[in-house]
Amino acid sequence: MQRATTTGTGKYEALLERCRSLAPVPTAVAYPCESSALAGAVEAAEHKLITPILVGPAGKIAETARAANLNLTGLEVIDVPEAHAAAERAVALVREGRAEVLMKGSLHTDELLSAVVSREKGLRTGRRISHAFLMDVPTYHKVLVITDAAISIAPTLEDKVDICQNAIDLARSLGVQTPKVAVLAAVETVNSKMPATLDAAALCKMADRGQIKGGLVDGPLAFDNAISKDAATTKGIKSEVAGDPDVLLAPDLEAGNILAKQLSFLANADSAGLVLGARVPIILTSRADSVRSRIASCAVAVLVAHARRAAR
Numbered sequence: 001m002q003r004a005t006t007t008g009t010g011k012y013e014a015l016l017e018r019c020r021s022l023a024p025v026p027t028a029v030a031y032p033c034e035s036s037a038l039a040g041a042v043e044a045a046e047h048k049l050i051t052p053i054l055v056g057p058a059g060k061i062a063e064t065a066r067a068a069n070l071n072l073t074g075l076e077v078i079d080v081p082e083a084h085a086a087a088e089r090a091v092a093l094v095r096e097g098r099a100e101v102l103m104k105g106s107l108h109t110d111e112l113l114s115a116v117v118s119r120e121k122g123l124r125t126g127r128r129i130s131h132a133f134l135m136d137v138p139t140y141h142k143v144l145v146i147t148d149a150a151i152s153i154a155p156t157l158e159d160k161v162d163i164c165q166n167a168i169d170l171a172r173s174l175g176v177q178t179p180k181v182a183v184l185a186a187v188e189t190v191n192s193k194m195p196a197t198l199d200a201a202a203l204c205k206m207a208d209r210g211q212i213k214g215g216l217v218d219g220p221l222a223f224d225n226a227i228s229k230d231a232a233t234t235k236g237i238k239s240e241v242a243g244d245p246d247v248l249l250a251p252d253l254e255a256g257n258i259l260a261k262q263l264s265f266l267a268n269a270d271s272a273g274l275v276l277g278a279r280v281p282i283i284l285t286s287r288a289d290s291v292r293s294r295i296a297s298c299a300v301a302v303l304v305a306h307a308r309r310a311a312r
Contacts, residue, residue, distance in 0.1 A: 011136045011143045012270060012296040016047070018175065018303060024051045025305045027283075027298075028090035028099035030115075031056040031083045034106035035068035036294075040285050041103060042070045044298035053099060055090045057081050083107035087115035091123055094280050100305045103283040103298075113151075116278055127277035128152070128162035131284070132170055133260045134300055136270040140227070145171060145179075145247040146263075149256030150273070150284070157199050160249065161212060164203060166276035167247045168215035173307035174300065181207075182226035182245035183219025184255065188237055190220065196251035203249075216240055219249070223259075272296035274304070281305060 027050040032038040038061065041052040054061055054072070058079040065072050078093075080086040087107060093099040102123070104112050116123045131150035134143050147167045152159055164181055171179035183200035190197045200219030207217035218241035224231040229243025250256030263269040272293050275282035281301040285294050 012272070012292060012299070015143075015174065015296060015299045015303065019047075019049055019299050022302060022306050024048050025101050025302050026051045026053065026099045027101040027103050027301075028053050028055055028093040029103045030090035030105050030112055031080075031086040031107040032105035033057065033060045033064055035064055035070075036289070037104070037106040037285060038064050038070060039068055039291075040289075040294040040298070041105075042072070042075075043291060044295060045075065047295060047298075049295070049298045049302050050101065050103075052076075052103070053078060053090075053093060055080055055093070056083075056086045056105065084111055084115070087112045088118075088121065091115045091118075091121065094123055095121070099280070100308075101281055101283065101301045102278075103301075104285055109284060112282075112284075113275075116275075116282065123279040125277060125279060127166060128155075128159050129275060129277040130159075130163040130166050131273060131275050132167055133256075134272045134274070134296070135260065135263050136272075136296075137263055137267050138269065139267055142246065143174065144245070144263075146256055146260050147247065147249055149250060149253060149260045151253070151275070153253045155252065157202055160199055160203060161206060162277060164207075164212055164215075164217065164247075164249055167249065168212070170274065170276055170300075170304065171246045172214055173304045175303075176246050179215040179246040180241040180244055181215050181217045181219075181247040181249055182221045182241050183217065183249045184223060184226060184259075185220035185251055186222060188220055188222050188225050188232075188235060196220065199251070215247070218242070223248075270296065272300055274300055280308075 029041045044050045054077045130148040132147040168179045185196040190201045197220040232242035281304040
């Protein structure tokens with residue numbers, strides 16, 4: 001996501017600090033044939049976050065490295081001629097146990113995800129795949145997760161259960177003991193004419209009954225009530241989530257995408273991104289991402305990968 005340049009608030013640096021004592025994670029990088037995509041993997045390796053396995057046309061990767069003045073010494077390159085085959089081979093490396101993280105190079109996101117969701121050779125689990133933006137917002141007191149703003153266009157209630165659980169698990173991997181989830185809508189009251197409010201109410205009850213685990217879920221909450229305790233108090237809302245959410249669960253992709261981009265362009269927020277719900281965390285980087293955002297995305301993936309190791 002392209003955004004204004006910031007100097008950061010220290011929230012992403014805290015994530016990096018948590019990674020310093022962790023071993024680099026083997027990461028399959030699919031088709032890194034453009035300078036920023038290749039640089040992201042190399043920079044993350046230099047920070048000792050990942051051990052990249054570069055999957056794509058070896059000649060083109062080497063040419064890209066020379067043009068961008070990147071040093072590939074010591075990095076494994078698996079020669080695969082074109083993008084779709086590179087995505088399939090990168091996914092295969094995960095299935096073979098050689099990689100614990102998957103990273104997008106310069107191929108289209110759809111090409112990578114088509115290999116991920118393949119029923120026979122992909123990385124599907126029982127969960128729906130979703131995307132989470134981790135936002136470092138200068139005016140907010142902690143890292144804020146926004147989901148889903150990139151994959152699930154019009155999620156059903158059942159989809160939102162998985163999206164919510166994916167985000168809770170992510171926040172727990174980042175060290176949040178009991179993540180607070182604000183389920184967003186336009187209003188804070190349940191209204192049968194507004195499906196997002198019905199979904200929010202159902203998600204809260206499902207969390208109460210243990211169908212969503214590990215987090216504190218409240219909604220529907222309008223954005224002001226979710227972010228501001230004063231706004232919630234003014235409207236008579238009693239909530240442990242209001243004013244202190246770790247996760248904002250958007251009603252649909254359009255709302256989530258607009259919210260994330262508003263924070264980037266109007267609030268000067270940095271964003272890192274991760275695809276969740278597959279067998280391994282998937283790093284989606286963009287050519288417009290800053291170095292800081294690319295490194296932060298890798299750091300988050302490393303923390304998730306190590307949390308999964310610990311769970312196993």
